[in-house]
Structure formats: structure tokens, C-alpha cells
Amino acid sequence: xxxxxxxxxxxxxxxxxxxxxxxxxxxxxxxxxxxxxxxxxxxxxxxxxxxxxxxxxxxxxxxxxxxxxxxxxxxxxxxxxxxxxxxxxxxxxxxxxxxxxxxxxxxxxxxxxxxxxxxxxxxxxxxxxxxxxxxxxxxxxxxxxxxxxxxxxxxxxxxxxxxxxxxxxxxxxxxxxxxxxxxxxxxxxxxxxxxxxxxxxxxxxxxxxxxxxxxxxxxxxxxxxxxxxxxxxxxxxxxxxxxxxxxxxx
Amino acid sequence: xxxxxxxxxxxxxxxxxxxxxxxxxxxxxxxxxxxxxxxxxxxxxxxxxxxxxxxxxxxxxxxxxxxxxxxxxxxxxxxxxxxxxxxxxxxxxxxxxxxxxxxxxxxxxxxxxxxxxxxxxxxxxxxxxxxxxxxxxxxxxxxxxxxxxxxxxxxxxxxxxxxxxxxxxxxxxxxxxxxxxxxxxxxxxxxxxxxxxxxxxxxxxxxxxxxxxxxxxxxxxxxxxxxxxxxxxxxxxxxxxxxxxxxxxxxxxxxxxxxxxxxxxxxxxxxxxxxxxxxxxxxxxxxxxxxxxxxxxxxxxxxxxxxxxxxxxxxxxxxxxxxxxxxxxxxxxxxxxxxxxxxxxxxxxxxxxxxxxxxxxxxxxxxxxxxxxxxxxxxxxxxxxxxxxxxxxxxxxxxx
Numbered sequence: 001x002x003x004x005x006x007x008x009x010x011x012x013x014x015x016x017x018x019x020x021x022x023x024x025x026x027x028x029x030x031x032x033x034x035x036x037x038x039x040x041x042x043x044x045x046x047x048x049x050x051x052x053x054x055x056x057x058x059x060x061x062x063x064x065x066x067x068x069x070x071x072x073x074x075x076x077x078x079x080x081x082x083x084x085x086x087x088x089x090x091x092x093x094x095x096x097x098x099x100x101x102x103x104x105x106x107x108x109x110x111x112x113x114x115x116x117x118x119x120x121x122x123x124x125x126x127x128x129x130x131x132x133x134x135x136x137x138x139x140x141x142x143x144x145x146x147x148x149x150x151x152x153x154x155x156x157x158x159x160x161x162x163x164x165x166x167x168x169x170x171x172x173x174x175x176x177x178x179x180x181x182x183x184x185x186x187x188x189x190x191x192x193x194x195x196x197x198x199x200x201x202x203x204x205x206x207x208x209x210x211x212x213x214x215x216x217x218x219x220x221x222x223x224x225x226x227x228x229x230x231x232x233x234x235x236x237x238x239x240x241x242x243x244x245x246x247x248x249x250x
Numbered sequence: 251x252x253x254x255x256x257x258x259x260x261x262x263x264x265x266x267x268x269x270x271x272x273x274x275x276x277x278x279x280x281x282x283x284x285x286x287x288x289x290x291x292x293x294x295x296x297x298x299x300x301x302x303x304x305x306x307x308x309x310x311x312x313x314x315x316x317x318x319x320x321x322x323x324x325x326x327x328x329x330x331x332x333x334x335x336x337x338x339x340x341x342x343x344x345x346x347x348x349x350x351x352x353x354x355x356x357x358x359x360x361x362x363x364x365x366x367x368x369x370x371x372x373x374x375x376x377x378x379x380x381x382x383x384x385x386x387x388x389x390x391x392x393x394x395x396x397x398x399x400x401x402x403x404x405x406x407x408x409x410x411x412x413x414x415x416x417x418x419x420x421x422x423x424x425x426x427x428x429x430x431x432x433x434x435x436x437x438x439x440x441x442x443x444x445x446x447x448x449x450x451x452x453x454x455x456x457x458x459x460x461x462x463x464x465x466x467x468x469x470x471x472x473x474x475x476x477x478x479x480x481x482x483x484x485x486x487x488x489x490x491x492x493x494x495x496x497x498x499x500x501x502x503x504x505x506x507x508x509x510x511x512x513x514x515x516x517x518x519x520x521x522x523x524x525x526x527x528x529x530x531x532x533x534x535x536x537x538x539x540x541x542x543x544x545x546x547x548x549x550x551x552x553x554x555x556x557x558x559x560x561x562x563x564x565x566x567x568x569x570x571x572x573x574x575x576x577x578x579x580x581x582x583x584x585x586x587x588x589x590x591x592x593x594x595x596x597x598x599x600x601x602x603x604x605x606x607x608x609x610x611x612x613x614x615x616x617x618x619x620x621x622x623x624x625x626x627x628x629x630x631x632x633x634x635x636x637x638x639x640x641x642x643x644x645x646x647x648x649x650x
Contacts, residue, residue: 003490005474007467008497054267054500108580108604113464113499116424207267209301210399210460212379212428230302
């Protein structure tokens, strides 16, 4: 059956990596591990996209060092994505990266019927620019407020406080939570977290599931972090320090 | 009898995603005729269970919402004559909300008590969370009310379609009002409407769950879809809704709609006898083949996309406002960042609508020019307020 003059469409799901490419990422194979983890996650992400045809998974990536720039600027269907290696060198313009993403989350170019985007911030250090201004610029946008925001700290020099600010308020209670920065202490853990974000989280964000508006949201308040998309459980990490097993590499 | 409205139809189709995941259809819908003495009141209802796992009984909640809506309206009919429009307006504004919500809570708790889980877990209405939209069609008037992200569109005698009601407020793209919320948090009154049947009354009303609108690329496509849906038989509607969910949002989809007796098929009817359709399809294929060789030459003759857009909108003025409404955020963005103007104008081939808004190219079409001016006024008045859920407000802004 055809509906003349009607364009039916699945809903775009924008997935954006924000990757720290500062000089410290060159140490101890961190940059190589990140490239490897993202590249290895793509087939799984493509499979999740194939299983959820109602969502059109579009990937982009920002690299930030002395300044932020699009490493992959065109929203690219995950099935067509060929990952080019990131290279390390410079300082940590994280605030600039948030500004850059803010430009992409304006509406337009964001589509009216898009699914909440997924933003994954990966860093091993501390911002060297005005992070607060970048975050404020990003978070004034409704699409940023709706987004699933995740952060991965690579090694123990990462600034957990700014990563937590990016995600939103820390949840109460102890233990690991996707609402806290995920701490990757070696390549294996990093790969597991990247795989989790690009498959389990993308799968959850692809589902057409509505939820009840919390009180106050109807009057324009930002949704509570994590209230938009119920996040799946974190993967078990063999070498996660909070599990108190395995050596620390980074 | 109800001389003002033909018997309508309501149908729910499981979403493509839910079907694949083995989940039930969480939508429910209803169309029924209720006796009111010598007259009849027709009730249309759609309910949409929230899909997330914490609302795991929302398919039950939505079915009970439709059932309780029917009971509440039936009860109201025994006490309130249809001619008393003021009383029905009040019912739609608040009293039906109270009755339906109360009865729904009793019904879902009764359902819970019959479940084995009740022995281990306390009852929570949240598990049954759903939306509810309802339309009442009386001989003298029609009205609507409800809670959540349902949409109501009206098809006019000239074939134009208007979005009459949608949920506003909230910034979460998948967030909605729900029957499972406390009644004082449910803004039924904001969506309540009662209109007399007069010359301006719509020729058809299409009530739908959000899965239908979210399956369309734009609101203009959604309005086009509504005008197409009212031409379909029940079996065609079933097939059509399956197509909508599989090619669109993947969500469950429901429509409940009714036409007035004087409705005439649109100028480009979609409902034809199958044999004629097949003949037309064959002829179309031949015609397409014959003109294929000319295509390369013809595209060179095509007007620029911006000119084409202006011409198209000018020919169909009823599409102007819905088309521009999609870009309210762009008007606001341009007010804040005038330098976006050049960027949009440079992209006229890929985004002619953006270029139209950024330029002053509509002077050849006064209707379009007027609507653009109105949109700019609205954008200035709205300031930096973000659009609700990326969609239009429920009520069209008043003309200046």
C-alpha cells in the first residue's frame, strides 16, 4: 500500500564519540587501545543497528587536543563506517569539544523525530580550557539534556569530577554505575566498555519506549540524568579496580 | 441516531519492534456508539502503554483505560443530556478525568490482585502506565480530552488537514503524561475541547497514538497521512498501519476516526477497486518506462529547489503553516545567531526550507510571505523558549 505524499521514516539515532587525543594518550598504548576498541566495536554496533531497523544509527567522532575538531564529521551509518586511527599530541581542549558537539545538537540540524542521542566522552586527563563554559553551552540544548551521556576515564590521571559533571549528578549508593565515569585501567576493560556503549546502550536507545514525565518536567525542567533511556547493566570487567582483581596498566 | 457522524472505526496494530521482540501490543483503541435517549453519542479512544520494562503491564493498562473511558462516558450520559454543552465541556475538562482515573486505578489494582506477583510485590499503578485520548461525537457538537502524547487531526471539507491537539511541555523526547500519575499531575484540562457542529466543523477527525506521527518524516507528512487514512477500508487500514510501523518508528500504532456524512473523497482518492488499482499500476509502469529517456533532459529544466518549494507551498496554502511550524526552532536560532542566515542560504539545494526561512525569497507568494512574517513574530515573542519535544504546540498560535 502506498500513501501518496507521505514520507515514512525510521528515526535517526546519533552516536557521538568525544575522544581525548592529548599527548598523554600516546603513553602506554592508550591511543592505540582506543582506536582498537572502537574499531572492534563496529561490527557489534552494526549488528544492533540491523536488529533495530526502526533506528538509523549514525556515528560521528570529535577529537580534542590543542583544539577540538571533527574526526568523523558526517553522520555516518554504522554499516558504512571505516574507522581512521586517531593520533595523540597536544593538550586537552575538552570544553572546545563540548562546544563543537553543541553545534551539532542544535535543531536543525537535529531532526525533529530523532531518538535521544548517545554521547560518549573518553579522556585520560584534565581539561586545559574552559570546560565549564563548554558544558554550559552544551547543556542548554534540549537534545543534550535528552542525550544518553557516558564517560570513560582511561587510567587514574583522568579527571573524574569533570567526567561526572558531563554525565550529570552522581547516583546515590556505592558500586559501579553507568551514571558514574567508567574507569578503564587497561585495554581489555576499555574495549569492554566501548563494546557495551556501542551495543547494549545503542540497543536500549533504539527502542521506541515512552516513559512517564516526572513532575516539573512538563514545565520545561531538564529531564533527570538517565531518566530518558533505562541503561543496561554494565559488563563484568575482568580487570576493573573496583572488582579488586588484576593489575593496573594505566 | 447520530446524523452528524458516520460510524467510525478504531484499530491498533502491534509495532514492528514489539513483534520482533515478542512483546504484546501495548496500544488499545475503541470506537463505540452509546445510546442517549433518541440520540447517539459516538466515542473514539486510543491508549498507549509505555514501552519500557518498568511498565510491564501497560498493555493491560491501555485496554482497561479504553474500557473505563467507555464506562465513564456511558455513566455521564445517564446524567447529562447531550444538548447541555456547558456540562459536557466541564466533563471533558475535569470530571471525566476524575472518573476515568479513579475507575482505572480500581481496575488495574483488581487485575494486580489476580496475579501471582501480587503475593511478593506491592501494587504499583506505574506498571500499568499508559496514555489515553478520547473524542466524543454528538449530533450537536464534538469534543476531546485525555492525557499523554496522542494526536488529534481534523480533515476539513476542502481536504486540508489541521493538527488540533498534541501534548505540549516536557523536554524528554520519549516522555509523556500518563494515567498512572496522581490526578493532580494530569493536565487533562489543557487538551479538553468542545466545538459545536456548524459549517466550520471538520469533515473527519483522526485520533492516533504517537507511533503514527513519529513514523512520518515531518508533520506535513503526518497531516497528509491523516487525509489518506480516512479513505481506507478496515482491511486497508490494517495493512496501512502495518506498513507505517514497519517503515517508520517501529512503535505500536493506533487510530480511531470518524467521518461526517457529507464527507467527499479527496481529489486524489487512495481508495479504489483492486482491479482498477492494478490497471493503474500497469499503466503507470508503462508511462514511467516511456518517459525514462526524457528524465535526464527534464531535470535540467527543473526549477531550483527553493523556487520549486515556494511554488508548491503557494499551490497548497494549507500546507504552509504545518511546513513552517516544523522549523520553529530554526526561526529562534536565526534570531539568536543571524550569521546562520548565510549558511542556510548556501544550502538551498539540499535544504530549500531552511533557505526560504533565511532569505526573503517568498515575495512572489503573499500567503507564504504573511505566514513567514507571523512565524517571525511568534519566534520573537517566544524568545529562547525551546520547542516542546521538538514538536508543534498543541494549539496553533493566535494570528496577530
